[in-house]
Amino acid sequence: xxxxxxxxxxxxxxxxxxxxxxxxxxxxxxxxxxxxxxxxxxxxxxxxxxxxxxxxxxxxxxxxxxxxxxxxxxxxxxxxxxxxxxxxxxxxxxxxxxxxxxxxxxxxxxxx
Amino acid sequence: xxxxxxxxxxxxxxxxxxxxxxxxxxxxxxxxxxxxxxxxxxxxxxxxxxxxxxxxxxxxxxxxxxxxxxxxxxxxxxxxxxxxxxxxxxxxxxxxxxxxxxxxxxxxxxxxxxxx
Numbered sequence: 001x002x003x004x005x006x007x008x009x010x011x012x013x014x015x016x017x018x019x020x021x022x023x024x025x026x027x028x029x030x031x032x033x034x035x036x037x038x039x040x041x042x043x044x045x046x047x048x049x050x051x052x053x054x055x056x057x058x059x060x061x062x063x064x065x066x067x068x069x070x071x072x073x074x075x076x077x078x079x080x081x082x083x084x085x086x087x088x089x090x091x092x093x094x095x096x097x098x099x100x101x102x103x104x105x106x107x108x109x110x111x112x
Numbered sequence: 113x114x115x116x117x118x119x120x121x122x123x124x125x126x127x128x129x130x131x132x133x134x135x136x137x138x139x140x141x142x143x144x145x146x147x148x149x150x151x152x153x154x155x156x157x158x159x160x161x162x163x164x165x166x167x168x169x170x171x172x173x174x175x176x177x178x179x180x181x182x183x184x185x186x187x188x189x190x191x192x193x194x195x196x197x198x199x200x201x202x203x204x205x206x207x208x209x210x211x212x213x214x215x216x217x218x219x220x221x222x223x224x225x226x227x228x
Contacts, residue, residue: 018131032214043202043219045155051214089156093215098163099171100206100217103154 006103029095114139118220135203
C-alpha cells in the first residue's frame with residue numbers, strides 16, 4: 001500500500017541555518033505530494049504541494065521538488081527563523097484522490 | 113469563506129464510556145470529510161473518510177465508528193472507550209485545488225481525548 005517515510009526528529013537548528021527534512025514515499029500511479037505544518041497549539045495547515053514529477057512547490061521560503069526517480073519530496077529552506085519552529089508532515093494523496101496519507105512528522109526547533 | 117468547527121476541544125472520559133466528537137463545515141457543499149488521530153510520537157493516522165452523505169470508508173479496524181448524517185456534518189463515535197483511544201483527533205475537509213485536482217485538506221483545531 002501507499003506509505004510516507006520522513007526523517008525522525010527532533011531537528012534543532014540555529015537561526016539562519018539551512019534546513020532539509022527528508023521525505024520518501026511508496027505509491028502506485030502518480031500521487032500528489034504535500035507538506036503540512038503544525039505550529040504549537042494549532043491544527044495542521046498546508047505549506048506547499050506538487051502534483052506531478054519535477055514540479056516544485058514553494059511557500060514562505062520553503063521549497064520541495066517532486067522527484068519520481070528517487071520517490072522523494074524533501075523539504076528545504078535556505079535560512080530558518082525562530083518562527084519556523086513547528087512539526088512538519090509530508091503527505092501523499094493516492095491517484096484518484098480522496099485519501100491522504102501522512103508521515104510521522106518531524107519536529108523542528110529553531111533557536112535564536 | 114469556508115470554516116470547519118470541531119468540538120469538544122478537550123474531553124476526559126473513563127474507560128468503557130461512550131464517545132461522540134462532532135465536526136461541521138461551513139461555506140462549501142459536498143466536501144470530502146476525514147477523521148485523523150494524532151497519537152504521541154506516532155504521527156497522523158487516517159481513521160475514516162467520507163465522500164458523501166452516508167458513505168463512510170474505514171481505514172483502521174477498531175472500536176470507533178463514523179457517521180455523516182448531513183452533507184457538512186461528520187461524527188466520530190465509540191460505544192466503549194479503551195485506554196488506547198487517547199489521542200488528538202483531527203477533522204478535516206478536502207477540496208480540489210485548481211486544475212491539478214489535488215485534494216488539499218483544511219483541518220479543524222482538534223479534540224484532545226484522554227481516557228482514564
